[in-house]
Amino acid sequence: MASLQNLxxxxxxxxxxxxxxAISFGVMTISFHIGRFVRGEKSSDRTGVAPAATREPATVQRQESRRAA
Structure with a gap:
């Protein structure tokens, strides 16, 4: 505690x-693990979390339609 007096x-x-x-990171980590336990998730893979992109981005589609015109 003596070192805090010099600051x-x-x-x-x-x-x-x-x-x-640090405390908020610890609470977040504990919450994450409790949530996984409650949902019954056992593996650490996170495959399938994000949906696969099936279409091209809108900017690419706009550029292609601009070229065709």
Missing amino acids: SDDQIAILGCCGAL
């Missing part, structure tokens, strides 16, 4: 922010 107010604030980020 300025700004340095203490930065340490507080880093501590808050």
